[in-house]
Amino acid sequence: MMTRHRLTISYMAFVLHRLSGIGLICFLPFHFLVLGLGLEGEAALDNMLAYTDQPLIKLGEYILVILFSLHLLLGIRVLIIEWMPWPDRADGQGGLRAGWIFAALGIALILGWIFIDGVIA
């Protein structure tokens, strides 16, 4: 249940980190399946790669880029929280590195845009 004490930015980061992780796990079996096709010969892999040119699959890849960058950056944030010295900020909340959460969102969107610009367009 989403009670009010959980509606903090650091809790949102936790949820986002977990959900992006679950999204990536769902993708992994398909990733290995496609890579495995290479074992069956060049044609099988090429067929599959041609199949992934569909717009819907491209949309999926775009979401994947966003999920991957979010998961990576939020993971780095957790490492920083646990390994780096905590800044002494007056409200004591500096250690939660809230700035990283917004930066992670921003960078993920930029990388998504680069993907659209470089791969799809």
Next chain:
Amino acid sequence: METLTVQIWRGAETGSFASFSVPKRDNQTVLDVVTEIQQRQDQSISYRFACRVGVCGSCAMTVNGKPRWSCRTHISSLKSSVITIEPLKNMPRIKDLVTDMTGFFDKWGQAGNVFESDKTRQDAPAKVDPSSQQRKAANAAIECINCGVCYAACDVVSWNDEYLGPAALNRAWSLVNDERHTGKQDTLVAAMGAGGCSNCHSQGNCMTACPIGLSPTRSIAGLKKMSLFSLMGKQDG
């Protein structure tokens, strides 16, 4: 006169909210409101308090969805004329606003939180350098009043019965940094055991909710670091 609508949990695990109307005053804390209701409207309401000034840690309740110390939560800070008061989460409910804090305090002990010393009262007081890194780390965690607010705010506590929780681990952190404590290794072993520091997901709910601004998240992060160093055979992370 303006009035507040106050909904108070009546019952134990099962129960319902009872609604009361209380005059709104210029200076009024949540504890004042509960006391006024108990004194003037319904004497059967059970709740805990002792010092009324934020020292003893007895009066914590869930107020408008958040765990808080009721004695120093001003009604004006809630910015609402409807106030919902429930017992703390993550603890069995006994009656109305009173919870059973046995588990909370038992875990305090399980985290290796007993100070041990090889000195006697005949020895001179230990000379501790207040500006040392270690003492600063101990001091940052030491003011805990055991109110249970962090324990109630923690998601991991609600998922995992074994988890010792933020308060107990915060205390362990101040002990392992206390140079007079001779049981440092035992405390560390207990704090990094099955229900220990590695369960924490760094959500930060505890430090956001702590009424006196402590950061159990920081203490637990320190314990995690120390436990990894200890695994690598280095004593002082």
